[in-house]
Amino acid sequence: MLRLEKRPNPSKTWAYMAPVLAVFATMIGGGIMFAVLGKDPFEAIRTIFYDPLFSEFAWYYRPQLLVKGAPLIMIAIGLSMGFRAGIWNIGAEGQYIIGAICGAGVALAVYPAQSAFIFPTMIFFGALGGFVWAMIPAILKTRFGTNEILVSLMLVYVAEQLLASMSLGLLKNPEGFGFPGSRNLQQYASAHNAELWTGTGIHMGVMFAFIAVIFAYVLLARHQMGFHIRLTGESPKAAKFAGVNPKRLVVYCLGFSGALAGLAGMFEVSGPSGQISIDFNVGYGFTAIIVAFLGRLHPIGILLAGLLMALTYIGGEIAQSSLGLPSAAIQAFQGMLLFFLLALDMLTNFKLKLASAGSHP
Amino acid sequence: MNMKTILASAALAMTAATGALAEKTKVGFVYVGPVGDGGWTYEHDQGRKAVVEAFGDKVETMYVENVPEGPDAERVMTDMALKGADLIFTTSFGYMDPTINVAAKFPNVKFEHATGYKQADNVSVYSARFYEGRAVQGHIAGQMTKSNIIGYIGSFPIPEVIRGINSAYIHAKAVNPDVQFKIVWAYTWFDPTKEADAAKVLIEQGADVVLQHTDSTAPQAAAQAAGNVITFGQASDMAAYGPMPRVSSIIDDWAPYYIARTKAVMDGTWTSTSTWDGIGAGMVGIGEISSAVPADIKASAEALRDSLADGSYHAFTGPLNKQDGSVWLAVGETASDYGDGGLAGMNFYLEGIEGDVPN
Secondary structure (H helix, E strand, O other): OEEEEEOOOOOHHHHHHHHHHHHHHHHHHHHHHHHHOOOOHHHHHHHHHOHHHHOOOHHHHHHHHHHHHHHHHHHHHHHHHHHHOOOOOOOHHHHHHHHHHHHHHHHHHHOOOOOOOHHHHHHHHHHHHHHHHHHHHHHHHHHHOOOHHHHHHHHHHHHHHHHHHHHHOOOOOOOOOOOOOOOOHHHOHHHOOOOOOOOOOOOHHHHHHHHHHHHHHHHHHHOHHHHHHHHHHHOHHHHHHOOOOHHHHHHHHHHHHHHHHHHHHHHHHHOOOOOOOOOOOOOHHHHHHHHHHHOOOOHHHHHHHHHHHHHHHHHHHHHHHHHOOOHHHHHHHHHHHHHHHHHHHHHHHEEEEEOOOOOOO | OOHHHHHHHHHHHHHHHHHHHHHOEEEEEEOOOOOOOOOHHHHHHHHHHHHHHHHHHHEEEEEEOOOOOOHHHHHHHHHHHHOOOOEEEEOOHHHHHHHHHHHHHOOOOEEEEEOOOOOEOOEEEEEEOHHHHHHHHHHHHHHHOOOOEEEEEEOOOOHHHHHHHHHHHHHHHHHOOOOEEEEEEOOOOOOHHHHHHHHHHHHHOOOOEEEEOOOOOHHHHHHHHHOOOEEEEOOOOOHHHOOOOEEEEEEEOOHHHHHHHHHHHHHOOOOOOEEEEOOOOOOEEEEOOOOOOOHHHHHHHHHHHHHHHOOOOOOOEOOEEEOOOOEEEOOOOEOOOOOOOOOOOOOOOEOOOOOOOOO
């Protein structure tokens, strides 16, 4: 019989090994699923993991990985700060939407003026929008002790309603024949978050995602605030003795993650997406939670996890169009990744022991 | 025959063979929902299958389902174009700008965008006059309702949906002056949970007819559970729910169009066009009117359908006023497709409908 024994200290080796093994376990589990569906499992796995990186059209997919991964990484970096300190912002999706509305709103308010100041102003208001939206759960928590998980999550639905209202009303394209959706910012030079290198699709937001990774790394390693965050997560009592102000930490963590989510929304709406529309948000704020944990709440880990997630999306689409795999199979495949990660994560804190006969109760 | 000729003819044969392979026309389809939604996407996929059936080995199709409207759609289309697609159908309104963007990068690939209004040299648009089907629905619903309350599940307040509401309303009103419409907006094209909730709310408010402009069969199931409530299949026949609650349906039939457009690409005769076909052209079908509908109502509904099909009657014929009482169409005037007050951009309710178009 196998039994679990708690480790005195979490295993460092397993903390690093778990995600890698989870990917392999997913390949095996997914391969079996694809085989049951009547597809060649090796071809399917190769299409998902290998083709986006090394196939004939990899020159197109590689930069697309960065474009798809950037918002995930940016949001996950923000979330990881709070998660480390036990502050749970589940509403990044809402902050992402509000950031997009504020950023696009600034541009549409001054349309069709052209100025070099417009895009920086949009960046500022995008971040501010996400920040303010995150301040609602922050202030409610510090003032009235509400639960930030519930409040931030509920505010996602409020943000979605606001998004629908903006698409149908205030920000609706006056030249859109009554159809919902704003003007397309891709056709508004001063507001367009254009690709930096022709044909790659890589935009300013990708750069900001990298900056966020570096910033978070330095903050955690070098800055007192980073120390407070780590300390609160590891030992709340010790943090208290060290003089950490828990309320300030709540405001700081929620504000930081909100601003980053808002920025991600702003870069998305002004670049790849182009317009505010009812279906603008596609769940980056929720997927980023998975990315944060898959990346062990560590900036470099999140960078890799974001790219891996993007790889399964893009590889999954290629597998759909070239192998005829149903999209539900791809979603199940992504779900397996999280499932195996959580299962293997247990080995970080527990040891598998072969119980000798008669020794167990 | 010497060795040289054999080799030469072998080489020729091989060129011919690879040439034949390359001639296989590749057609891509981008879907907003799952192919098993039983409604909108299901019917587009039926169209794809019809293309395969019609051309066999000469055609190769590919599709990606559940594609969000935005940058993801753009990537999926690019992927298809890179893989050598000759023709790509993008089957949701929200794919409009992505289609235009990708089309600009691949001038040799033809694109067909459903329900939009932006054309380009290699982008055609196509849609169906679903409102003609709504007229038949309203005609049946107005006579079948006993509570005089007809529930309507709207998806998004866009012209296509508003046209449907208006058309169903005026035709219900014509046969039953006491009829009243209750409209719930689900803000989704496909979400069985939300659609079922919307149907239940309407039924609780006394509606004994539920019309839907969303794609799942959840409202049908909710009506079945409630008992004496009738529904109409949306986008697909949904015959599994007949004869009650489903008494008829609007069926989107894309197959003839998809086959014709694929043929045009094969023949090299494809040009950018704007197509808006209705019952007459077969793009909109009225599903079998079930035995739950009395024979006289069925007969008059079929007569209405036929008059819409042969063009002797237009679903929007004056006198019709807007909700605020101002004149939209004078006596005998029929609605134009485009321009001021045209059907394409219809964003107002007609007189008698309560509530506001969400803004």
